[in-house]
Amino acid sequence: MSKFTQNFTAPSHGVELRSEALSLIDSLPVPTRRSERWKYSSVSKLANSTLSTHKGGAVGLEGWPEEINPNPIPELDAYRVVFRNGVYEPTLSDLPIADGIVCMPLSSISEDLARTIFNNEYHKTEWVGALNAAYFQDGLYLHVSKNIKLDRSIVVHHLTDGENVANFPRHYVRIEEGGEADVVVWSNATEKSSGMCNSLFEASVAPNAQLFLEKITNEAGDIYSLAHDFITQEANSRFKAHTFTIKGSWVRNELSIVSVGKGTDSIFNGAYMPCGSEHVDNHTTMDHTFPDGTSSELYRGIMYGKSTGVFNGKVFVRPDAQRTNAFQQNTNIVADRGASINAKPELEIYADDVKCAHGCTVGQFDLEALFYLQSRGLDENAARTLLVEAFIADVLSSVPSKELSDEIKRLYSERHLWS
Amino acid sequence: MLKIKNLHAKVGDNEILKGLNLEVGPGEVHAIMGPNGSGKSTLAAVLAGREAYEVTEGEVELDGVNLLDLEATERAREGVFLAFQYPIEIPGVSNLNFMKAAINGKRSHCGLDPIKPKEFLAKVKECSSLVELDGRLRDRSVNEGFSGGEKKRNEIFQMAMLEPKLAVLDETDSGLDIDALRVVSKGVNKMRSKDRSFIVITHYQRLLNHIVPDFVHVLSDGKIVKSGGKELALELDEKGYDWLK
Numbered sequence: 171m172s173k174f175t176q177n178f179t180a181p182s183h184g185v186e187l188r189s190e191a192l193s194l195i196d197s198l199p200v201p202t203r204r205s206e207r208w209k210y211s212s213v214s215k216l217a218n219s220t221l222s223t224h225k226g227g228a229v230g231l232e233g234w235p236e237e238i239n240p241n242p243i244p245e246l247d248a249y250r251v252v253f254r255n256g257v258y259e260p261t262l263s264d265l266p267i268a269d270g271i272v273c274m275p276l277s278s279i280s281e282d283l284a285r286t287i288f289n290n291e292y293h294k295t296e297w298v299g300a301l302n303a304a305y306f307q308d309g310l311y312l313h314v315s316k317n318i319k320l321d322r323s324i325v326v327h328h329l330t331d332g333e334n335v336a337n338f339p340r341h342y343v344r345i346e347e348g349g350e351a352d353v354v355v356w357s358n359a360t361e362k363s364s365g366m367c368n369s370l371f372e373a374s375v376a377p378n379a380q381l382f383l384e385k386i387t388n389e390a391g392d393i394y395s396l397a398h399d400f401i402t403q404e405a406n407s408r409f410k411a412h413t414f415t416i417k418g419s420w421v422r423n424e425l426s427i428v429s430v431g432k433g434t435d436s437i438f439n440g441a442y443m444p445c446g447s448e449h450v451d452n453h454t455t456m457d458h459t460f461p462d463g464t465s466s467e468l469y470r471g472i473m474y475g476k477s478t479g480v481f482n483g484k485v486f487v488r489p490d491a492q493r494t495n496a497f498q499q500n501t502n503i504v505a506d507r508g509a510s511i512n513a514k515p516e517l518e519i520y521a522d523d524v525k526c527a528h529g530c531t532v533g534q535f536d537l538e539a540l541f542y543l544q545s546r547g548l549d550e551n552a553a554r555t556l557l558v559e560a561f562i563a564d565v566l567s568s569v570p571s572k573e574l575s576d577e578i579k580r581l582y583s584e585r586h587l588w589s
Numbered sequence: 590m591l592k593i594k595n596l597h598a599k600v601g602d603n604e605i606l607k608g609l610n611l612e613v614g615p616g617e618v619h620a621i622m623g624p625n626g627s628g629k630s631t632l633a634a635v636l637a638g639r640e641a642y643e644v645t646e647g648e649v650e651l652d653g654v655n656l657l658d659l660e661a662t663e664r665a666r667e668g669v670f671l672a673f674q675y676p677i678e679i680p681g682v683s684n685l686n687f688m689k690a691a692i693n694g695k696r697s698h699c700g701l702d703p704i705k706p707k708e709f710l711a712k713v714k715e716c717s718s719l720v721e722l723d724g725r726l727r728d729r730s731v732n733e734g735f736s737g738g739e740k741k742r743n744e745i746f747q748m749a750m751l752e753p754k755l756a757v758l759d760e761t762d763s764g765l766d767i768d769a770l771r772v773v774s775k776g777v778n779k780m781r782s783k784d785r786s787f788i789v790i791t792h793y794q795r796l797l798n799h800i801v802p803d804f805v806h807v808l809s810d811g812k813i814v815k816s817g818g819k820e821l822a823l824e825l826d827e828k829g830y831d832w833l834k
Contacts, residue, residue, distance in 0.1 A: 542677040542731075545637050546691040546747060547665035547698075556690065560681025560730070 172196060177222035178305045178336055183277050184284045191293040191303030198297040210480045210512045211422055211451045213298070216394045221336040221365050223305060224255035231262060235331050235360045242356045242386075246573040248323040251275070255330060256307035256337040270318035270349075276309040276340060287311075287342050290372050290400040290426075298396050302370045306340035309369075314349040314379075323352040323571065328367060330358070330393055335365035343373040345381050345407075352382040352570055355397075357418075363391035371399040375407040377431060382570050383409070385423065388416040388581060395421045405431025405460070412569050413440035413469075415450045416581045422451040422480075429456075429463045429491075436465040441565040443558075443582060444477035444509075451480035456498075458491035467498040470565055472558060473509035474586075481513040485528070489520045498528040503535055503561065555588040590615045590786050591755055596647035597811075598635050605631040607811030609647070613755070616783040620797055620822060621790045623808035624830045629790045630674060632808070633759040636788075637671035638664045651755060665691070666698040668754030672744040672761050679731040684743070685713060687731055688750050695751065716749035720776040738769035745776040756780070757788045762796040774799030794826035807833055 175195065180188055200217045201208035233254075234240055240252055240262045251273075252262040258275040265273045276284075292299030310326050328339050345351055357367060367389070375381045387395055395418050403409050413423050427436050442450040456465045465485070473479050481500045502511045515528045535557065543553035562582075569575035582588070591613040598606040605628045613619050623629055635642050636649065638661035649656045656664055679687075693703045704712075717727045720742040732740050741761055748756055758777070762770055777787070777800050789800055797805070797819065805821040806813045807830065814833050815821065 536677075536679075539677050539679045541639060541661060542673065542679070543682075543687065543691075544661040545665055545671050545673075546687070546751065547662060547694040548687075548690050549662045549694060552690055552694060553662075556682045556687065557679070560679065563681050 173220070174217055175301070175305070177220065179223050179225070180305050181277065181307055183281070184306065185281060186285050187288060187293070187303050191300045194294060195297065195300045195304055198295075198300050200297050207453070210478070211449065213394065216366060219334065221334045223307065223336050223338070224257055224332070226257070228257055228259045228261070229254060230259065234262065237360055238329060238358050240327065241325075242327055242358060243325060243354070243574055243577045245577065246323060246325070246571060248325045248354065249273070250325045250327060251310050252327045253308060253329065253339055255332060255335050256339055258308045266320060266322070266324065268321075270315035271320060272311070272313040273324070274311050276311045276342060277307070279311050287344070288372055289374070289402065290370070292370065292398050292400065298368060299370070299398060302338050302340060302368050302398070305336070306338045306370070309339045309341040310343065310353070311341075312343045312351065312353070314345045314351050316346040317348040318346075319350040320352070323354055325354045325356060328355070328357045328369065329360075330363045330365060330367050330389065330391065331360045333362065333364050335363065337365070337367040337369070339367070339369040341369070341371045343371075343381065345373070345375050345379040347376045348378045349376070350380040352384075354384045354386070354574065357387045357389055357395060359389035359391040359393045361390045363393060366394040366396065368396045369398070371397070373400075374402040375404060375409055377405040377407060379404075380408040383411045384569060384574060385411070385413045386416060386578060387414070387418045387421050387423075389418040392419050397422070398424045399426065401425075401427045403427065403429045403431065403434040403436065406433040407431070408435045409437070410568070410570070411438040412565070413438070413452065414578050415442040415444065416578065417585060418448060418450070420449045422453070424453045426455040427457065427465070429458050429460055432460045433462040434460070435463070437568070438467050439565045439568055440469040441562045442471040442479065443474065443586065444479060445474035445586075446477065447475070448477045449479070450477070453480070453482045455484040455486070456496065457486045457488070458494045458496065459488045460490060461492045461494070463491060464495040465497065468565060469500045470502070470562055471511065472503045472505055472561065473511050474505045476506075476508035478509070479511035481511065481530070482516065483514070483528075484516045485518070485526065487519040487521050487524050487526065492521050492523045494521060494524045494526070496524070496526045500530045501561075502532045504532060505535060551587070558586070558588070590617075590652060592648070592650045594648045596635070596649060597645045598631060598642050599645060600631070600642055604645070605811055606635065609808070609812055611806065611813060613786045613788060615786060616781070617804065618781065618787040618789060618800065618802045620802035620805045621788060621808055622792065622805060622822065622825055627808045628811045629808055630759055633671055633757045633788075633790055636669060636757050637661060662694070665751070666695045670748050670751055670753035670756045672741075672748060672756065672758045674759040674763060676732050676740040676744055678733050678735070680733050682731050684727055684729060684731050688713070688747065691747075691751060712750060716746050719749050719779055720745045721772050722746050737764035738766060741765055741769065741773050742776070745773055749776065749780055753785065755786050755788070757790070759790050760792065761789070762791055762793060770796065770799060794822045797822045809833060
């Protein structure tokens with residue numbers, strides 16, 4: 171056992187996956203900058219730290235820190251599944267109970283079921299993935315039956331609270347044919363917290379079904395936030411994801427979508443505005459393996475202060491994926507001299523009858539536009555605010571609920587002192 | 590009203606204005622003509638407070654306020670308006686939100702509460718009809734996808750919304766066809782009043798048939814080399830600028 175994992179305790183559920191992952195951890199290298207996937211996102215400081223998984227149980231409202239609302243989007247009428255340091259908080263949660271919906275903590279599902287649900291191979295290929303699979307604590311299990319539409323969003327709330335905490339949330343969602351659901355995954359951390367939140371979200375969307383996923387990272391403290399989302403889409407299914415990084419000292423979001431049936435539709439958008447010495451990394455993969463699929467990706471970021479960023483967008487169009495229509499755009503503004511971003515689109519197209527467009531830009535604030543606004547009497551802050559709001563408006567406007575997009579906008583504006 | 594004394598300005602190491610003097614009284618319309626590169630647009634940029642232009646000498650006062658001490662924002666709030674030669678397209682910023690922010694910026698500068706929505710809308714309606722800017726354009730993002738003429742009409746719309754003391758029109762006639770020129774000029778003429786002054790920068794006499802100036806000045810090599818009444822523009826149209834050098 172390595173020094174890094176010595177204080178991690180593996181819960182007793184999900185044995186098969188765990189034992190496989192445990193046997194692999196030591197053979198998988200800790201990623202270094204020599205690996206292309208991790209070239210601009212170093213985890214060496216993390217790998218040399220000493221973290222522990224949380225030992226106690228649920229704390230309820232009494233043990234919950236005052237600075238964080240257990241319900242992160244007060245205006246949104248939603249179900250809630252709450253985890254503090256990876257531990258499920260039943261009294262702060264409100265799960266849907268309805269015909270055709272099975273929703274429970276992942277730790278409660280049977281071993282037989284646990285054996286069959288996860289299909290991603292992240293634990294076989296990446297050290298980070300093996301860590302999650304070996305030590306995952308709890309998470310959302312959601313099963314939506316055929317033609318059932320979940321009436322409200324489910325908010326999955328992760329809180330990291332404490333020093334040198336290792337969190338391993340793991341979530342699973344299955345939407346059967348014609349079913350629909352919207353899941354919000356919201357990650358918070360208290361001011362004094364430190365450690366890691368290493369989460370995995372796997373979903374599979376059946377023919378003609380629909381899944382919306384909104385991911386928001388708003389972590390104070392000093393947290394390595396590593397999220398891996400793995401989505402499988404069957405024929406004519408629809409998936410829409412939004413990834414917003416509001417705050418976080420080190421954030422890496424990996425989103426991987428595989429289309430395994432004809433006519434899938436995938437939309438995934440994101441925004442980030444790091445400041446100080448924050449690091450934000452978005453790695454996305456869209457894999458078209460069947461014909462007639464469409465995908466549309468829009469990520470926008472503004473880099474402030476001395477922040478660093480990474481955007482890597484892979485799009486594969488396999489030989490059978492004829493008539494694929496794939497669009498990707500990544501637009502970045504480097505607002506301050508000390509900030510930087512490495513942006514890289516990667517398109518691999520093996521089918522001949524396809525429409526693929528991509529654009530990737532890194533620029534500065536448009537000084538002409540700024541002067542134009544100021545010459546009409548807007549002060550510099552108001553002028554910049556208008557430009558920033560306009561810049562991320564296309565990402566915010568496609569968020570499915572107004573309550574959520576308003577809250578995200580409010581948090582951004584609070585953080586960046588928009589007028 | 591506006592007093593410019595011995596104004597010198599440069600961009601980088603390139604001195605462009607070399608001792609310009611100009612007085613504009615309340616309600617007056619002054620046309621500034623002159624060959625390419627004489628410093629006309631530099632004068633407009635310096636008045637509006639564009640940062641790339643460095644004033645090395647001289648004074649600019651508007652109603653006793655030294656404009657050169659102020660940022661572009663504050664100049665606008667003091668009543669300076671520049672109609673751009675090339676208005677900027679700003680995708681995603683709604684024209685009306687922009688105008689509301691601009692009006693409220695000015696109002697807070699004057700110690701007033703933000704404009705009431707009803708009052709704002711009435712003003713929008715009035716000012717857009719002045720330049721025949723239809724609702725479709727008015728409600729869009731700032732200048733996004735506008736034709737050359739539509740952009741210039743939008744400039745005059747903004748001018749009407751902001752009711753400046755001093756409006757500087759920088760080659761507002763460039764890129765306009767005859768009909769658009771007429772509409773824009775009509776808008777400007779309706780805005781003329783005893784306490785609003787205009788500086789109209791243009792290459793062509795044609796605009797001055799519509800916006801009839803009280804004075805015409807010829808700018809050459811960074812200085813005003815000749816001033817006269819509206820008939821000077823006609824003379825320039827006939828003879829060109831060479832005889833003044």
